[in-house]
Each structure stands twice: as C-alpha cells, then as structure tokens.
Amino acid sequence: MDTLESSYGAVSIRLVRSRDARTLQHELLTNRSWLVPWEATNPEGAVSMDMRSGIRRLLQQYRDGMGVPFVMEYDGEIAGQLNVWGIARGSLSSATIGYWVSERFAGRGITPTAVALATDLCFEKLHLHRMEICIRPENAASIRVVEKLGFRYEGFRRRYIHINGDWRDHHAFALTREDVPRGLLHRWVTGQTPQDASRVTNGDQSSMA
Numbered sequence: 001m002d003t004l005e006s007s008y009g010a011v012s013i014r015l016v017r018s019r020d021a022r023t024l025q026h027e028l029l030t031n032r033s034w035l036v037p038w039e040a041t042n043p044e045g046a047v048s049m050d051m052r053s054g055i056r057r058l059l060q061q062y063r064d065g066m067g068v069p070f071v072m073e074y075d076g077e078i079a080g081q082l083n084v085w086g087i088a089r090g091s092l093s094s095a096t097i098g099y100w101v102s103e104r105f106a107g108r109g110i111t112p113t114a115v116a117l118a119t120d121l122c123f124e125k126l127h128l129h130r131m132e133i134c135i136r137p138e139n140a141a142s143i144r145v146v147e148k149l150g151f152r153y154e155g156f157r158r159r160y161i162h163i164n165g166d167w168r169d170h171h172a173f174a175l176t177r178e179d180v181p182r183g184l185l186h187r188w189v190t191g192q193t194p195q196d197a198s199r200v201t202n203g204d205q206s207s208m209a
C-alpha cells in the first residue's frame with residue numbers, strides 16, 4: 001500500500017506525511033470560520049488541534065488498514081485533506097470519504113477531482129467495493145461535489161455524525177465498483193455522469209423539517 005498517490009491535471013493526492021503538520025495546522029487555524037460548521041467534533045469534549053499527533057493517529061489507522069489519509073495538492077501546494085475512513089473488509093468492503101480545502105482553493109474543482117482519484121485507488125488498489133460520502137443537508141458546496149461525480153443518493157441519516165458541537169442529520173451518497181467499470185474519473189471527464197443520481201428524494205427532504 002505504499003504507492004497510494006494519483007494525479008489529474010493540477011490536482012494530486014498522496015498520503016499525508018509527518019512533515020505536512022506545520023502547513024496543515026496553519027491552514028486549519030487560518031480557515032476556522034470556513035471549516036467549523038462542517039468539522040467533526042468529539043461528543044466527549046474538546047478535540048486536540050495538535051496536527052502532529054493527529055497525523056500520527058491517521059497514519060497508525062492507515063497501517064492498521066482502517067483508513068487512508070490523503071492530502072490534496074493543487075500545483076504542488078497543499079490545498080486540503082481527503083480522508084478515507086471506516087474501512088470495512090470482507091463481505092462489506094466499503095469505506096467513507098471526508099474532505100476539506102482551504103477557502104482560497106475553493107471553486108477550482110479540486111475536491112471532485114481528488115474524490116474521483118481516491119475512489120479509483122480504493123476500488124483498484126485496495127479492492128474496496130463501495131465508497132460513501134455523508135453530507136449535512138445545509139452543505140450546498142459539498143453536495144455539488146457528489147452531484148458532479150454522480151454519487152447515488154441512498155438516504156437520510158438522522159443525527160448521524162457529531163459536527164460543530166452536536167449530532168447532525170446527514171444525507172448519504174454512495175458508489176459501487178459496478179457503477180464505474182472504467183473508473184470514476186474516466187466516467188466524469190468523458191461526460192458520462194448520470195445527471196439525477198444525487199437527487200434527494202422528496203420523502204427524505206420533508207423528514208428533515
């Protein structure tokens with residue numbers, strides 16, 4: 001699992017390294033108001049903002065086969081993080097993707113490209129079968145990411161993840177390998193993304209009220 005990196009155009013993903021700590025810590029601290037509404041929090045109390053120990057923990061999870069912690073780069077500069085977490089093997093063979101970019105990198109298509117690259121690596125190199133992305137209904141920018149890539153809407157999860165200090169409702173979107181036989185990036189860049197796959201069904205929208 002040591003060649004987990006990939007790129008397309010100016011966007012690349014690679015495993016996070018200990019020496020990224022200073023850059024990532026700076027980005028997290030200078031993007032607080034941008035990130036806080038969407039950031040996972042600890043229901044037991046405050047989370048440490050020490051990036052060095054955070055990276056150590058992520059790399060340990062990687063060695064344990066539980067996750068893959070990528071950084072996203074744009075023209076060689078760190079733009080944010082993309083974390084594959086909750087890897088389940090065997091008859092489930094699935095994982096979940098989370099991500100953020102610094103505000104100054106937003107709107108350049110970095111995240112959808114990185115999600116496509118990561119999904120293809122997970123399917124091809126890690127032999128996972130299903131990738132999931134869970135998003136708060138309020139997070140229009142993130143929902144655009146799954147719409148662009150045609151992740152399928154799979155349902156509403158009430159008070160699912162602890163975000164910004166409370167349990168928040170999420171929409172779940174997913175893809176399986178069969179959806180993208182030639183890869184997710186290929187499907188996207190060749191204009192074959194299904195247009196309505198990510199549409200939230202009415203019943204689920206009204207249940208949020």
Ligand SMILES: CC(C)(COP(=O)(O)OP(=O)(O)OC[C@H]1O[C@@H](n2cnc3c(N)ncnc32)[C@H](O)[C@@H]1OP(=O)(O)O)[C@@H](O)C(=O)NCCC(=O)NCCS
Nearest residue numbers: 034038099100101106107108109110111112135141142144
């Ligand atoms: C969600 C997020 C990762 C999207 O990343 P990105 O690399 O900007 O993705 P895209 O370039 O494809 O932009 C997606 C949408 O963001 C919105 N957007 C673009 N520029 C923006 C800006 N400067 N500020 C706010 N939103 C912007 C647009 O609606 C865009 O869709 P469009 O291309 O159809 O106009 C990014 O907005 C982010 O990091 N947000 C804060 C953390 C977060 O929400 N993480 C996800 C939790 S599920």
